[in-house]
Amino acid sequence: MPQHDTLRRLFDDAQVRPDLLRQRSPLRWGAFPPGVIPLTAAEPDFPGPRAVTDAVLSAVADGYFPYASPTGSEVLRETFSDVAEARHGIGNHPDRVVPAPGTAAALWGVVRLLCGAGDECIVLDPVDLLFGQAVDAVGARRVYCPVDKRTGHLDPDRLASLITPRTALICLCTPHNPLGTVFGGATLRAVAETAAAHRVPVLSDEVWSEIVYPPRTHVSMASLDTGRSPRVYTVTGLSKTFALPGLRMGFVIAPSAREADALRLAFQRLGATYSMSPFAQAGALAALRLGWPWRNAFLEHLQGLRDHCVERLNAIPGFSCGRPDGTYVLFPDVSATGLSSRAMGAFLLDKARVAVVPGTAEWFGPAAEGNIRISYATSRAVMDEALDRVTRAVEELAPGGPAVLRATGTR
Template sequence: MSLQATGSLFDDSQIRPELLRGRSNIRWGAYPPDVIPLTAAEPDFPAPQAVTDAIMSSLADGYFPYASPEGLSELRETFSAVAKARYGINAGPDCVVLASGTAASLWGVVHLLCQKGDECILLDPVDLLFGQAIDAAGARRVYCPIDKNTGRLDPDRLASLISPRTALICLCNPHNPLGTVFTEETLRAVAHIADARGIPILSDEVWNEIVYPPAAHVSMASLDPATSGRTYTVTGLSKTFALPGLRMGFVIAPSAQEAVNLQLTFQRLGAAYSLTPFAQVGALAALRHGWPWRNAFLEHLHETRDYCVERLNAMPGISCSRPDGTFVLFPDISSTGLSSHAMAGFLLTEARVAVVAGTPEWFGPAAEGNIRISYATSRGMMKEALNRIETAVHRLAPGT
């Protein structure tokens, strides 16, 4: 795909705030029209045309049947082939469980593996979905801190947190919100700890296709048979193909029997019939035909990341690491003298830019002192947002 074609897919003309406000109250529709929302981690761009065409074709006959809980066998077969070719996970279609989104996938795995009173190790900071799933299962959160400056996970620290009640280790790789792509060395160290104690691993890899060279994503389940036999890999299409509203998630279970058990758990949770035939048709089209679009999207994100990091680091009181993956930034704003919550409120009021505060309810106790910014939009939109932020934070600096 040429640079000219890439630009036309992701330039300012593709952003339609009026349409987006009418489609969702999570981002654009949640704020007045003069606010630029950089909150939820979802792209502002239309999805690959092949997905739209496939869904439109499937609707043309006017039939709207239920979907089976197991989903289309063709979709599970295709995803299994993609997982093997792109992620090195040798799991057959009988190990693939379809779910109505990544969040539902996380809930299903946690409820399958955890009982009331169990302990689940999760990273700190990390996206709120892990903690919500653990709480809903009646288990207890045990936080393993990550160095917010380097993104480093210390396996020895993780090992020290394991107790007789530990039922699950939860990873997010690439990591939201830090953007860390964990090295194979780190993953093997975590796998060794889990294997030695017989503890399963939940590896959320929904960001696995948003990784910037020279960084490279390694799937936990690809390391060796012992590790794959304990790992539940969760992923989806929302980040890769701009399809969050399609609600299409995948779980690769360690075995066909564990896949059956997980499917039964989804039925117990009332989530087994949440898939639609149209979402599955769209997912199939994305997995078969969406990769040129994804490649162009990643190129756009790479350039936007570098632009945003440079701009933020030039602002007084703000320090921003360069993520190796995802399309979110987690700048440190502690030197401004404002808390995360206060900074988010300040930027909304003074800059008319919405960001996510680094508060415990969003990302865990260690998130304080940071805000999260999603940059999956056009260069022009990010330039305007950063201009507004820059003007506002300069008013916080002494002597300005």
């Protein structure tokens, strides 16, 4: 059988095993009773590349479990830097690569390095909750910059107008979670030039950079040739690309070797051995060297499923869903049903036995109200069953609107 066909079979319906996932996925399947389909956490329901499993098993086979170097292995930093240059045009600078135990940890470390009490940090709205949490944790203040939920447009001039003498950091997310927007070079270049002019560093979260659907392509801000040189901290990881969130594989590409050293010191102050485990590093190296055929087949599966799910969601009364250019999350607008995001989430869990993430301020910022987030990194069979349930529940709701919810006690 040709390799392509073999890889495609890794994402067929039989590969998703709910009984096993309820044991192994505590933030998704294990968080809900049997019978509930969870479309919540953005983690795939498929096993990752076999090469990664083999590398991790080999790393533990001798029974030694040592501490890891806070700087990460030299070969891993060199390999990651090679990949970043080849795939995204970021210059090959291993001395600027800082491994971290996951992308979330990398993001928190950059915010802690650059921001403190009384500072202001520009954060997109809506956007994933990690940005706001990290800003709050250091005592800084969130300054929201809106992103158009319908078009995904970010206005660089609007962002520039939010900069004050207290602005310590601009936080971007591209591809964008939860909208799925892939910001283009013109937008990123405008933001970069503004940041450089005001001497404000940029945190660019690009963890979704390898989940981008043709014909769109990912543009890394750090790869742009601008008139002035902004200080860009590129935060990324391997969890979304290779279905490996539990191995905690994050990286930062700092603007310079000096700033990379400062970030490593910040990580060490957060924890004496604040780094990837040696086994995660073995897995990361295998993914970067051997995981790309798996990723290509995964992306092909996701693109077909994205198109199918968007079509089905737009056929549900009161739902309106755009087609994302990247990520494997959807962010349908459900406001036409008359329900708030929280009420819709509760309704679907109660009546459809489908769990989604409500578009509430604590999850995605104030602008997320009226939407819900759905992860579709699973099989077509799981998604069809979930969407069948949602369709039936919402069609029953439609004639009575919110009165149906009051009758059932849902808020």
